Amino acid sequence: MSLRPLSIRARLTIWYAGVLLFILACLSAGVYVVLQASLERTLRAQLDRDIQTVATVVGASPHGAGPYGHLPGDILFAVTRDGRLVYHSNAWCRTRCLHGAEIEPVDASGVWRSPKGVDYKIKAAPLWVNGQGFSVTVAEDTSLLEGTLRDLLVILLLSIPCAALLSIAGGYFLAGRALSPISAMASKAWEISAESLSERLPVRNPNDELGRMATVFNQTLARLEASFERLRAFAANTSHELRTPLTAMRSVGEVALRRPLDAASARDTIGSMLEEVDRLTQLVERLLGLARAESAKTQLPREEVDLAQMASSVSELVRVLAEEKAQQISVDVREPATIRGESSSLRQALTNLVDNAIRYTPAHGHIKVGVGHAPDGRRIIEVEDNGPGIAPGEQNRIFDRFYRANNDGHSRGQGTGLGLAIARNAVEANGGRLEYRNAIEGGSIFCMSFPA
């Protein structure tokens, strides 16, 4: 059998009550023991005083009352000489008669228990009067002391359970009060779903513990909302991008079927449809690649990558594209730089950046791939062109998937709009940053930087 874990409220209450009971029990035991010791000390002092009194009286009249002399007073005492009774008080005689037994200590602690069940504390002491030795025995009734202690015990035993009950009730109430904002937050959070991510938890006091928790929760919600928003935009963009080639395929096929086909036009139609299939395939592959890069950001194998060597090999690869537009491509290695990273993804990123520069720079432009160290020591590789640059309003959107800069006339119009997103993903997966800035004399600079 397994016990269901108790709620925090129940646990807090149990702790409150437990701790309070423990404290009360300790306190009560202490009070009882101290009171008992103090009462017994008083009793012993009384016995000593009795002996003093008896000694004074006997000293004043050693033989005044004869062998069975009676002395008045409430003190219970008996004086013996050589085992024979010399004096006793009336009270002694009375008590002896009342209980029908001889008063004498029955145990080591000097307590005589009468047959009627009343305890007397007995003390005996030697007494010298005029050179004669006597023995004095005094007794004190302890029922008063016992009664006091018994009353105390009764009061304690009755009040502790009452206090426990009260503390359970109070603790339960207090715990409920303290936890009620949490329950409120929980039920509010329960209501927030993917559809209502814009809702927030109320924060009464941002500086107390619950306020901090609500603030943190709200920040998490804000991040979630933003990523949901990106996902929605991405899904919308993706379906739009997929729809374009699908529409082309469909209309090409449908139109072709409306007229009789000879071999040449059938070939043309099918070829045109296959081109769209190719576009779709590449789009899907790139999206998959992006998704994979995002899900495996920390798992890329690392090797030494020589940035200067990468710059020249990528420039060689795309040089023909620049030549077609009569553009110059140059590699400028200011300092040699090596980083640890995964070379094929970085190469892809750089290729996309250089291709982008070629695409958006007019004919006869110049593209420069620079390698070096930033002032703060980071290793950088940057692609600079002397094209039109990017308008400030567009700069923060260029890395979004499917975003194409509205740069009419210069684009070859073939990009998927994913190149910069892929490049940024690759750079970040390798622990670097990809940033854009405008070149001083116009044009764009895309700068990848990596920790030294």
Added chain:
Amino acid sequence: MRILLVEDEVKVARALREGLEAESYETVVANNGEEAFFLATTQPFDLLLLDLMLPGRSGLEILAALRQRGFQTPVLVLTAKDSVEDRVQGLDSGADDYLVKPFAFPELLARIRALTRRGRGDQAARWKLADLDLDCATRKVTRHQQEIDLTPKEFDLLEFFMRHQGHIVSREMLTRDVWQATARATPLDNVIDVHIARLRKKIDDPYEKKLLRTIRGVGFLLSEEEE
């Protein structure tokens, strides 16, 4: 030459069979793993084309079971999964090569040719097509006895076309085998286009007979035959 094609998608299976038969491969289709296992163990084949995602027993299980029984025939795996782990798993279970869906048909043919002549050695020193000659040792290209000056990349490209003369070459094949790139990206596609255009300018434009043709939507074909 007999090929066993294991593919559960009926449309794909039919298209592939027609395509393979047009290339004069005798093709037998199995629609599920059990049928494939039965056919592979009872009839002789020269090549097994195996889809991994099958109803019932998966392609990998079939492959492992066949290899355990000493099945020697080369196996080309076709799959829609292309993560590195899937690839490694496929090759570990005894696949000889791996092709990710959707693939270009010319690419499939090229892989089949490579697998079935594996070990025979096709490294010719010279290639010839009509009046076009290519010498791999001297890296000289002549057409109509006139030497043509090619850049190193153009030479590699032409050598690849000569090696696959009469067969369609897809962009994927050029990306992987001539440019040694892992993924086909837009910049590389454009680079390929520019190189093809320049190569064509040098080997075809001055001459009456055109050898290098673009097959729209599929790839390129270096061949003597006119359309």
